[in-house]
Structure formats: structure tokens, C-alpha cells
Amino acid sequence: MVLPPYATLGQRIWHYTFLVICGLIFFFLIAPILTIIPLSFNAENFFTFTPGMLALDGDAYSLRHYRDFFQNPDWQQALSNSVRIAPAATLISVGLGTLAAIGLSQGHVPFRRAIMVVLISPMIVPLIISAAGMYFFYSRVGLQGSYLGVVLAHAALGTPFVIITVTATLVGFDRSLTRAAANLGAGPVRTFFKVQMPLILPGVISGGLFAFITSFDEVVVVLFVGSAGQKTLPWQMFIGLREQISPTILAVATILVAVSILLLATVEILRRRSERLRGLSPA
Amino acid sequence: MKLKSLMLTTGAALIAVPALAQEMADEMTIVSWGGAYQNSQLKAYVEPYQEMHPEVEVIWDESSGEAVAGMRAQSEAGNITWDLVDVTAADSMRLCDEGLAMEVDPDEILAPAPDGTPASEDFGEEMLVSECFIPQIAYSYTFGYRTDVEEWEGRTPDEICDVFNLEEFPGQRSLEKRPHNNMEWALYCDGVAWEDIYDTLETEEGQDRALAKLDTIKDQTVWWTAGADTPQLLADGEVVMGSTYNGRLFSVIEEQDQPVAMLWDAQSYDLDGWVIPEGLDEPALNRVKDFLYFATDTQRLADQAAWISYGPARKSSAPLVGQHAELGIDMAPHMPTNPDNASNAFVQNYEWWADYRDDLDSKFQAWLAQ
Amino acid sequence: MTDATHGPDAVTGVTPDTGLRIAEQRAGGEMVAADGTPLKRSLNRALRREKLRALALVAPLFLFIVVTFIAPIADMLFRSVENQIVSETLPRTVVALEDWDGDDMPEEPVFAALAQDLAIAVELKNHTRLGSRLNYETTAASSLFRRTGRGADDIGEDAADRFVALDPAWEEPATWVGLMASPDWIEAQAEWAAGADDDAGPEPRFELRDGVADALPRAADMYAAFARVIRTEDGDSPTEEEPWPIVCRALHGDLIANPDAAAGFDGANAQLLAAAAEAAPAFEVTGFRDTFLDIDEDWGDTTIWETIKAFSSPYTAGYFLSAVDLQLTADGVARQPEDRQIYGLLFGRTLFMSLTIMGCCVLLGYPIAFLLANLPMRSANLLLILVLLPFWTSLLVRTSAWKVLLQQQGVINDLLVWSGIISDGGRLALINNQTGTIIAMTHILLPFMILPLYSVMKTIPPSYVRAAKSLGATNFTAFRRVYFPQSVPGIGAGCILVFILSIGYYITPELVGGTTGTFISNRIAYHISQSLNWGLAAALGTILLAVVLVLYWLYDRIVGIDNVSLG
Numbered sequence A: 001m002v003l004p005p006y007a008t009l010g011q012r013i014w015h016y017t018f019l020v021i022c023g024l025i026f027f028f029l030i031a032p033i034l035t036i037i038p039l040s041f042n043a044e045n046f047f048t049f050t051p052g053m054l055a056l057d058g059d060a061y062s063l064r065h066y067r068d069f070f071q072n073p074d075w076q077q078a079l080s081n082s083v084r085i086a087p088a089a090t091l092i093s094v095g096l097g098t099l100a101a102i103g104l105s106q107g108h109v110p111f112r113r114a115i116m117v118v119l120i121s122p123m124i125v126p127l128i129i130s131a132a133g134m135y136f137f138y139s140r141v142g143l144q145g146s147y148l149g150v151v152l153a154h155a156a157l158g159t160p161f162v163i164i165t166v167t168a169t170l171v172g173f174d175r176s177l178t179r180a181a182a183n184l185g186a187g188p189v190r191t192f193f194k195v196q197m198p199l200i201l202p203g204v205i206s207g208g209l210f211a212f213i214t215s216f217d218e219v220v221v222v223l224f225v226g227s228a229g230q231k232t233l234p235w236q237m238f239i240g241l242r243e244q245i246s247p248t249i250l251a252v253a254t255i256l257v258a259v260s261i262l263l264l265a266t267v268e269i270l271r272r273r274s275e276r277l278r279g280l281s282p283a
Numbered sequence B: 001m002k003l004k005s006l007m008l009t010t011g012a013a014l015i016a017v018p019a020l021a022q023e024m025a026d027e028m029t030i031v032s033w034g035g036a037y038q039n040s041q042l043k044a045y046v047e048p049y050q051e052m053h054p055e056v057e058v059i060w061d062e063s064s065g066e067a068v069a070g071m072r073a074q075s076e077a078g079n080i081t082w083d084l085v086d087v088t089a090a091d092s093m094r095l096c097d098e099g100l101a102m103e104v105d106p107d108e109i110l111a112p113a114p115d116g117t118p119a120s121e122d123f124g125e126e127m128l129v130s131e132c133f134i135p136q137i138a139y140s141y142t143f144g145y146r147t148d149v150e151e152w153e154g155r156t157p158d159e160i161c162d163v164f165n166l167e168e169f170p171g172q173r174s175l176e177k178r179p180h181n182n183m184e185w186a187l188y189c190d191g192v193a194w195e196d197i198y199d200t201l202e203t204e205e206g207q208d209r210a211l212a213k214l215d216t217i218k219d220q221t222v223w224w225t226a227g228a229d230t231p232q233l234l235a236d237g238e239v240v241m242g243s244t245y246n247g248r249l250f251s252v253i254e255e256q257d258q259p260v261a262m263l264w265d266a267q268s269y270d271l272d273g274w275v276i277p278e279g280l281d282e283p284a285l286n287r288v289k290d291f292l293y294f295a296t297d298t299q300r301l302a303d304q305a306a307w308i309s310y311g312p313a314r315k316s317s318a319p320l321v322g323q324h325a326e327l328g329i330d331m332a333p334h335m336p337t338n339p340d341n342a343s344n345a346f347v348q349n350y351e352w353w354a355d356y357r358d359d360l361d362s363k364f365q366a367w368l369a370q
Numbered sequence C: 001m002t003d004a005t006h007g008p009d010a011v012t013g014v015t016p017d018t019g020l021r022i023a024e025q026r027a028g029g030e031m032v033a034a035d036g037t038p039l040k041r042s043l044n045r046a047l048r049r050e051k052l053r054a055l056a057l058v059a060p061l062f063l064f065i066v067v068t069f070i071a072p073i074a075d076m077l078f079r080s081v082e083n084q085i086v087s088e089t090l091p092r093t094v095v096a097l098e099d100w101d102g103d104d105m106p107e108e109p110v111f112a113a114l115a116q117d118l119a120i121a122v123e124l125k126n127h128t129r130l131g132s133r134l135n136y137e138t139t140a141a142s143s144l145f146r147r148t149g150r151g152a153d154d155i156g157e158d159a160a161d162r163f164v165a166l167d168p169a170w171e172e173p174a175t176w177v178g179l180m181a182s183p184d185w186i187e188a189q190a191e192w193a194a195g196a197d198d199d200a201g202p203e204p205r206f207e208l209r210d211g212v213a214d215a216l217p218r219a220a221d222m223y224a225a226f227a228r229v230i231r232t233e234d235g236d237s238p239t240e241e242e243p244w245p246i247v248c249r250a251l252h253g254d255l256i257a258n259p260d261a262a263a264g265f266d267g268a269n270a271q272l273l274a275a276a277a278e279a280a281p282a283f284e285v286t287g288f289r290d291t292f293l294d295i296d297e298d299w300g301d302t303t304i305w306e307t308i309k310a311f312s313s314p315y316t317a318g319y320f321l322s323a324v325d326l327q328l329t330a331d332g333v334a335r336q337p338e339d340r341q342i343y344g345l346l347f348g349r350t351l352f353m354s355l356t357i358m359g360c361c362v363l364l365g366y367p368i369a370f371l372l373a374n375l376p377m378r379s380a381n382l383l384l385i386l387v388l389l390p391f392w393t394s395l396l397v398r399t400s401a402w403k404v405l406l407q408q409q410g411v412i413n414d415l416l417v418w419s420g421i422i423s424d425g426g427r428l429a430l431i432n433n434q435t436g437t438i439i440a441m442t443h444i445l446l447p448f449m450i451l452p453l454y455s456v457m458k459t460i461p462p463s464y465v466r467a468a469k470s471l472g473a474t475n476f477t478a479f480r481r482v483y484f485p486q487s488v489p490g491i492g493a494g495c496i497l498v499f500i501l502s503i504g505y506y507i508t509p510e511l512v513g514g515t516t517g518t519f520i521s522n523r524i525a526y527h528i529s530q531s532l533n534w535g536l537a538a539a540l541g542t543i544l545l546a547v548v549l550v551l552y553w554l555y556d557r558i559v560g561i562d563n564v565s566l567g
Helices: A009-039 A064-071 A073-104 A112-124 A127-141 A147-170 A175-183 A188-216 A220-225 A233-242 A248-277 B002-016 B035-052 B064-077 B089-097 B119-123 B160-164 B182-189 B194-202 B204-215 B229-236 B246-255 B282-295 B298-304 B315-320 B350-369 C002-006 C016-025 C039-079 C084-089 C091-099 C108-124 C127-135 C141-152 C157-166 C173-180 C183-194 C217-234 C245-257 C267-282 C288-295 C302-310 C318-323 C343-374 C377-392 C395-406 C411-418 C434-457 C462-470 C475-503 C507-512 C520-529 C534-558
Strands: B027-031 B057-061 B084-088 B134-146 B173-176 B221-224 B241-245 B260-275 C326-329 C332-335
Touching: A009 A248, A009 C343, A009 C377, A009 C395, A009 C434, A064 A073, A064 A248, A073 A112, A073 A147, A073 A188, A073 A233, A073 C039, A112 A147, A112 C039, A112 C534, A127 A147, A127 A220, A127 B064, A127 C039, A127 C520, A127 C534, A147 A188, A147 A220, A147 C039, A175 A188, A188 A248, A220 A233, A233 A248, A233 C395, A233 C507, A248 C377, A248 C395, B027 B064, B027 B282, B035 B057, B035 B246, B035 B282, B035 B298, B064 B084, B064 B089, B064 C520, B084 B089, B084 B282, B089 B260, B089 B350, B119 B315, B134 B229, B134 B246, B134 B298, B160 B182, B160 B260, B173 B229, B182 B194, B182 B204, B182 B260, B182 B350, B194 B204, B194 B350, B204 B350, B221 B229, B221 B241, B229 B241, B229 B246, B229 B260, B241 B246, B246 B260, B298 B315, B350 C127, B350 C141, C039 C534, C084 C091, C084 C127, C091 C108, C091 C302, C108 C127, C108 C141, C108 C217, C108 C245, C108 C288, C127 C141, C127 C302, C141 C288, C141 C302, C157 C245, C157 C267, C173 C217, C173 C267, C217 C245, C245 C267, C302 C326, C318 C326, C318 C534, C343 C377, C343 C434, C343 C475, C343 C520, C377 C434, C395 C411, C395 C434, C395 C507, C434 C475, C434 C507, C462 C475, C475 C534, C507 C520, C520 C534
Parallel strands: B027 B057, B027 B084, B173 B221, B173 B241
Antiparallel strands: B084 B260, B134 B241, B134 B260, C326 C332
């Protein structure tokens, strides 16, 4: 995108206009997320910038909404539920998903396509349909309104991400490495943990992160499958947005943005590491 | 006399609470409406109860708006996760009719008044609208409006039909996303007398007439589903007037000190109370009964009025209603039942609504979507 | 070995099936493995083993998904056609209506059957639910059943009074038990009652006496129902409760139809019945039809009967018809009345908004992807973070942000007013309408457009455009004729992905969409948790699912599900 020195005036104008347009679009992408950060320090109970805030008056800012988040039992219960449900769901997704991805990558799976369709379906079916189906079905079998029900539902929603990321790392995985290990006397289990696992680990971890964020951020299914006892953070935010609107939501949102930045960084590092390990890109 | 009544009360209490010896669950899920109302229940009932029974953990579920669906699904599954549900009178009738809520005998499970009057008399027939209903409060749907709208040039709405008057009172309104009350107000402002409202609404023409009246303000209306919506919309200036529960308006006006005033004209009375889901297991039921006995006694109902401006359902609670717990203002003038506020008020005919709810809901929702 | 190393196995080396191919190609002489078995068979076995191992690895997840995800969806599909409630609640009426021609009000036997069914339904508290169910098809059914349910207790009261006036023994539960119950049951019940203190479990299940069903068919039927219901619902015993009035009314009908019914009994029962049979014709009892018309004159209208008849089968297409603004009437399928036609509108609106959102995403996503693909790696990666951050940020966070920004008193309107573009009175309505939904969802789904576009554009060699330019094409022509066609697969992939995601969205439209900016998903949720019309919710869901699956299939065709990339 470097402008050649011989560019005409029209080309220059167009070039800079294009850059401005792109800048505006990036602004559109990022600005909403950034706006809520200062608003979460609002000393008032409002959702808008007060005159004091615009004048950068220190008194107009406060940590009260953060205090509210850490002191309000509702939010704390929601946080602890989220922290309990998401890892459990992630473990199931990653465990089953990794095994299945390895199985699928072996090249001799009968009905591979059909199986793939079934395994990926939780990602494709609209959430409201999954939620409705699970609501009726889990009610019938007595899982509605239980931790187990929510964990199972979230695990099902998370597995496609694990499959996709792990399959991607397995593409180009050199099978002769496992054979070499077998040749050197390692059993299948040992081969898996010593040879295969370290190589696909970045994929497994980033798949796990996807599964985690799916569960951690999921609200439709938990609204239907869960009951008040399993109220998660997104659920509490949803209620808050629909019912008792308080800027505490913005404080929570800011915290979640920080968490996403952390996760994003982790995935990015893992991706680079994986590419380096597999020699797909120059180190 | 005083001693005697005291002995009577304690005696009755001792007889009525054999539950103490029984096995009781330590966790209780209470379904309510969220917001200021749930907070008043927390302060007046739950926190004092937890002080007496620190082992009890209460989980709140803000699903009262979807109580019928939730209880039906739970009953179908045979897996009851709610222990005590706060519903409106019409919903309680519906739940009772479908056998989803437990029928209760007020005199058996509720405390008598301090003077020994049995609970059924203390509440009275007009409160005990269905066999499953344990009343808490009388509230009303009423309008609040902003007092600082420039376009109104100093006029303030003082009667219900100003809601339909876009010329003098321009701006967005908020109305509930249900036919209840809206249909009645619309017909009244279309010239139907109060006593003919429900007869008119029974007919197709009457329903169309009400919807046609609502059509005149449809594109200026935000539809709310939760009681906190209108107060928030008013406080943010998103709407200039809107209907909601009177208690929610009270907190916007008095507690949050917003430029909002109350339009008491043609307020619509309704009741709210508890139902116990049918099919609770023994320990959970014992805990719920123990809690209810405490939470619906005369003092507790009066205490609730210190947090929100709803009229307690017991006659014996009325004289105990005092001042707001934090603001120290008299609550009585803010009660919907106060005679000064009751001009032109109507009582929502919940029996009629229980019958016609399905008919009108489908029609109203179709109208909304068009 | 040579041929094996050229194909797709270049990386994986020899596997059993390539080995097998090689073995087959080596026509001359059978090759033998080390242990002496023919190589072909040995390789076949190895191949089978490998297949099984792969399947065994996939199986746990497959079963898990089938149980936790596919089964619920299948269950929901089933709900969209399920309709047992009518035939289960009104079994007798449904049978009696079979011969009804639909022209006039049904005859007395149909009303008699309805009275019996309703008496039971009211005790079981099923009638209001049935009313709600029928109300989905014809308005006013719900209120009709509720009103009738309140009067149903009294049906037959006049007959009961006459019987008791004739002989007070008819008031005694024991009389009825003696008449109706089998001797075995009476014995078992007495035994149970004697030992009831010792926690003997529930009372034995009621049994009718032999022959009573032939002599007094309706009364026996109703009495058996009475005994069953009070045992299960109220925990009472027929030995202690006077039967419902409708049982007397049924007995009256039986005695008129069969005056010699007493012949089938002996002793006191025979005398009692004979006396009743003699007196019965003189009893003044209201007909069932008149009783119902008295309770509510709507029963005289054929509409409700047509509806019951049309929906009497245990499975129905009715919900699907409702979902496409049609209805099942006695004359077949017809349009819904105009004021109830909303689903066409809602599906249309969902499609329109999804397409608009998709279009906005292409417009905004294409320049960004182009920029990213044409920047040096390092700066592209840096800018990519600006795309990935929203992608990783909680959906609710982004929705809350838009709620804050778009309000009339929100940041955007404040800015516009402050900059003088609009006046304070002319603040724009950006939320609680379609605008709000489209803006917020474009923002939320934009990364799903940029990422696939970017990954396709990265593979377009810049030399093509340079070649075109060196051949004299202007910048614009080079882009339009050379670059753009190569980026079309990315646009296709991004569009389908965004479209699939947006068409089923629920949370964001619910929070910022008001009434005009909502999707079909919001309607589904409304039917699940508000109107309780679960069958219609399931039918709408099934249609939505079908649309998404077709798109999914297209996506698989164009992109391949294996190639979905996640940043």
C-alpha cells in the first residue's frame, strides 16, 4: 500500500481518501468498545458522559461501579458460576474434541463428511434453536436448571471450535514422526503424549480458549437451560441491560474487555509458536 | 385484652409452626421481578429472615414475567427448581387453574393478625383472588411524565387521555408490551364508560376499537417488558411519559430525584403475591412455609411499605405503615390506595383477563408486529 | 513404492490403503507378509484396524453431540407436529364427533360426550390448557373453555337431586361402590383400609364389576373415571366420596336407554336399580345440549366444533401452517385472517435485515481486508488486532456499548447536537428500531466478514494486478477485471457466514431492536416464554433451521466446512 512516487494527483487523492475510509471503519470497530471504558468510571448512575467528565474533573470519576461489582452478591454469584461452568465445559470440549480431531485426521474414517456435519452443527445451528431444543429436552430428562445441564450444553457448543483448530494444526502433521517413535519402541500412548501432543498443543490450547470464551460469553442457551442458581455473568448482564440498568454493567464490560485482550494475546502467541514449530512461516 | 391477644397470637404461632421440628432445606430460590420491588422484599422479608436463620441461602431469579412458562416447563419435567414465586393476581389464577401452583389454606399456613383475626379475614376476600394466591401488596399501573419538556410549553398532563394527545404533549411514550391496561385506557379515551369497558372488550369490534386508538400513538411508543424500563427511560429522557408500577415511579421521583412527576388519573389497581409451585419436595416445602409464615405477617408487610410505595395486603398492616426507611418521608400519600390518588381509578378485572388473556394477547402481539 | 510417494501421501508416507493399492498393482505373483499370510489380506486387516481406531476416537464426541445436541433438536422438531392434547383431554368427544357432518350444531350425544370429558378434565385441571391450545387456532376458544369449566361441576346436578329424592341411598358412597366395584376390589380395598395405618402404600387401583360396563356403559365409564381421578388427584377413596353429579346424569341416560339394566344385578342393587329405572323417565333433567348452551351460547356455533374436529388427530400440521400464515379449517387449508398474518412479515423482515447487515459488512469489510492484505506483514498484524479485539470481546459488552451510544440522550446524539448537525429537539431515533439492530449487528458481525476476506485476499498474487497495469489497464480496470474476481470466493464465504449468523440472532435485536427491529428468533423466544405456544415456537424454529441448513450446505459447497478458519 505504498504510494509510488510517480502517482498522479488523482491517485494521491484516492489513496488518502481510501486510508481515511479505512480509518473510519477501524474507528467504527474499536470506538464503541473504548467508549464504555471511561463511562464505567462515571461517578453518577448514568450511561452518558456528564459535564464533569467532559471537563476531566476528578470528582466526576469514581470506582463505585467496580466496588459494586465486587460487593454485590448477585454479581459475585454470577462470577463464581461463570468461573465454575466455563472451565468444566472447556475440559469436556477439549478432551472429546481433540480425540475426535485426531481420529478425523487419520484419513480412513468412513462417512467422514457426515460425521463432520454432525460434529460442527452446534456452531451452525442458530443459538435460539439450540436453546429451545435443549430447554424442552433437558426439561424432560431433568437436566434443566442444573449445573450439569448447563455444562453439557456449553460443552456441546464449544466442541466445533476445538475440532476446527486442532484439525487445522493436524493438517501437514508429519505422520512419519509417529512411525519413527513407534519404530524406536514407543507405545501408542507414549507416542501421543511425547510426539503428537507437543506439536498440536498450540491448536488444542487455542481451541480450548475458543471453547472457554464460547461458554464464558454465552447467554441464550444458559437463559433457557439454566435457572437462577446457574446465573452466569452474561446472564446477569443481560438482565441488567433489560431490567435494572446500572453502570455496573459497564464496569463488568471493561473487565471483560481486559480479559479478552489477554485471551487474544495468548491466542496470537500460540499461533505464532505453532507456525514456527511446524515450520510454516519463517521464525 | 392486650395480653390475651398476645397469648392468642403466640399460641396460634406455636400451633401453626410445627415446621421447626421438621427437616428444612437450606437453600431457597425465590422468583421475583427484580429492581426496586425485589429490593423491598430483600430488605423487609429476606434479610430479617436470614438473620434469624443464618444457614438459609436465598437465590433470586428475576423471572416473574415468565413465571407461567417456567412453572409449566418445570412441572412437565417433574423437576421443580423454584421454591416460591411472586406473580400477579391474573397469573396466579392461571397457575391455579392449571394445577401448577399449590392450593393453600391461608388460616393454616399464614400468621393471624396481631389481634388474633385469622389470616383469611385479615387479607379479605377481595385479596384472596384464587385458592393458590398469598397476597403481598396492592399496587397500581400509572403514568409518570417528565416535568422539563420544553415542547409542552408549561402544560402538564393531568388526565389519562393526555397520553393519546400528541399535539399538546408530543414526545415518545412507553407502554407495556401487553394488552392489559392499555386496552382499557384506549377504550376509555375513545369514549367508553368505565363500566362498559370489559363488555366492549369482549367483542371483536371493541378490541379493534381499542387497537385503533392505540394506533394513533403507535409510532411514538416504546414498549416495555420489565418494570424498570419506564423509570430508566424517563430518567434518561428517552420518553416523556410512560406507564409502569407506581412504586417504580416513586423511586425515580423521590429516591433518585429525577424531574419526573406522577399522573395518578385512571390508575389501574392490581395485586401481587406469592404462589408455591405444586410438587415441591418435603424439606423445600417446609422451608417455604416457614419463610412465608414470617414474611407475610402483619409487621413484615408493613415493613415492605417502608421501601416501596405499595399498599400492604393485610388490613392490619395499614396502620403500621410509616416512613420511608432511608428518606424519612411519609409513605401514606404515595400509596395507590390513598384517596387523593384514587380519582378515576379502576380495578383491573383479573378474572376477565384470566379468561381473555389468550384471545387478546395473540391479537395484540400480531398488531404490534404489523 | 515410487507411485505411493507422488500422490497425496507425500507427507504421510505409506499407509495400509496405499499399500493395498500397490499390492493390487503388482499383478504378477502374490506377495506375502512376514508371517506368511498373503500381503493383501494382511494389509486389509491393518486397514480395517485403522478405520476402527479412527472411529473409536471419534465415537465419544459423536455420541456426546448426538445426545446433548442432536437429540434436543430432534425432540423440538417432534414438538412442532405433536398434538395429543385434544384427543387425550376429550377422548369421548373426538369419537362422537367422527360422524358429525359439520353443517349444524352437533347432536345430543356429542354434547353428552363433551360433558363427560370436561367433567374429568376440570378435575384434572386440563381444560384451561386445552382451551389455550385451541385458542391458537381459533380466538375465543380459551375463554370459552374457562367459562365452561367453571360451570362443568354442576352438570347433572338436577339428575343427582332426583335420584336422591327417590332414594337417599344414592347419596351414600357405599351404594355406588356396591353397584360398580368388583368384589375383588372391595375386598382388597377393605384389607388396605384396615392396614392403612401401617403405611400400606396407596389404595388399590379401582376395578369395575364384570358386566356393569355392558348394562350401564356410560355410568360405569364415568364412575371408573371418578374413582381413578379422586384416587390420584385428591388421595381420596370412592368408598368415602359421593360421585360427581355427572355420574348420576350418565346413569339416568343408561336407564332410559336400557330400562332392564337391573336384570344384570342381584340383591339390593337390583332393587335399587329397578326402582330407579322405573322412575327415570319421569325425571325432569335438562339435556346436555341445553346445559351447554345455557353456560355459553358459543357452543351453538359450529366454529369451535370444527376446530376440535380438525385438531383431533394426535399429529398435526397446524403449527407449520400457522408459521406460514395459513390455518387448517374444516374446508382444508386457508389463509389466516388478515390481522393475524404476521409470520410472512416477520420472516421477510428477518431476511431483509440479514441481507442489509450482510451488505453493510461487505461494504465495510472489503476495504479493511484489502488494506490488510496489501500492507507489509508487520503492520497488517498490528491492524489485525483492531479487528480481532471486537471479535474476542463479549457480545453483551458490545451490545451494551451500542445501547449507550445510540440512545436519544446517548453519546452519538449528544455529539451531533453539540456539533450543531441536529437540534436538541430533533434527536435521531437510533435505537429500539431497525436502525439500531442493523448498526449494532453490523459491528458485531463485521469481523466474520473481514477474516475470510482477508485470508482469500492474502493469496491473490500482486503480480496479476501489476501485469494488468503494465498492459495498460487503469487502476480501476485492473481492480475490477483482475483483483475483484479473484476476491469473490472470499466475499461468498464471508457473506454466507454473516448471513447464517445474523438470521438466527437473538440477544442483540432483543436489546436494541424494539418492536420493528426484531428477528424471527425473538418471536420464537416469545412463544416459548410468554405465549407458551411451544408447538408454534418449534415449527418456526424448524423452518429457520431448514433455511440455515440450506445455507450451510451452500457454504460447505463453496468453502468447505474443513476450511473454516478462526483468525
